Amino acid sequence: xxxxxxxVFGIHAINELIKRSPERFIELFLLKxxxxxxxxxxxxxxxxxxxxxxxxxRKVLDDKSKGEQHQGxxxxxxxxxxxxxxxxxxxxxxxxxxxxxxxxxxxDGVTDPHNLGACLRNADAAGVQAxxxxxxxxxxxxxxxxxxxxxxxxxxxxxxxxxxxxTMKQLQQMGVWIIGTxxxxxxxxxxxxxxxxxxxxxxxxxxxxxxxxxxNCDQLVKLPxxxxxxxxxxxxxxxxCLFEIVRQRQL
Numbered sequence: 001x002x003x004x005x006x007x008v009f010g011i012h013a014i015n016e017l018i019k020r021s022p023e024r025f026i027e028l029f030l031l032k033x034x035x036x037x038x039x040x041x042x043x044x045x046x047x048x049x050x051x052x053x054x055x056x057x058r059k060v061l062d063d064k065s066k067g068e069q070h071q072g073x074x075x076x077x078x079x080x081x082x083x084x085x086x087x088x089x090x091x092x093x094x095x096x097x098x099x100x101x102x103x104x105x106x107x108d109g110v111t112d113p114h115n116l117g118a119c120l121r122n123a124d125a126a127g128v129q130a131x132x133x134x135x136x137x138x139x140x141x142x143x144x145x146x147x148x149x150x151x152x153x154x155x156x157x158x159x160x161x162x163x164x165x166x167t168m169k170q171l172q173q174m175g176v177w178i179i180g181t182x183x184x185x186x187x188x189x190x191x192x193x194x195x196x197x198x199x200x201x202x203x204x205x206x207x208x209x210x211x212x213x214x215x216n217c218d219q220l221v222k223l224p225x226x227x228x229x230x231x232x233x234x235x236x237x238x239x240x241c242l243f244e245i246v247r248q249r250q251l
Contacts, residue, residue, distance in 0.1 A: 017151075029074045088167075117153070168217075
């Protein structure tokens, strides 16, 4: 495998990628002897686009996916596009041209690829236009992230920024209201008006947002916790917050 090539695994992730960017596929590895209806769309698309396909045993797929659940299919692809601050300007401009309010998700210190993948899936379902993460101390767009995101990694831009606090200030100057989640605040999520241009900030599970990130939020909110646990998994909390914003936007 060439140094810059990427591996993608999982039925949904590969199916979505092959529909959107078939030119990126170098070769496809399928589990020998598996006759599965869910694999047929991938097989048909690979034939349509002339993607070389190999039938291999499970150990080969296990080795390529490093023990992750591959669902009987692994692809070797060329690297995808990395989104930057400049792309964020284009995304906001496109939203303006479509008469849509900006709707962004900012993840501060989320390093677990499974959590990032789940947040991408939530963001896609809620209609988020982009996810913003710092270049340092954050999970990257890996094969595991793509697998957990079940195709959302191909639809929601993941934008890496050098200075998260500076990016937040720039968004505020453009009229984007930034709401952060923090357990120490007294304001409940459901007490706050959340429509118009909006960015939601979620911190790492346990640690929460960093100090500068917290200080640059316009509003802090918390989820009402009625039980004995003090916090939720970041992807679960993200889903709850995003869909409260969606609910309010539909009123």
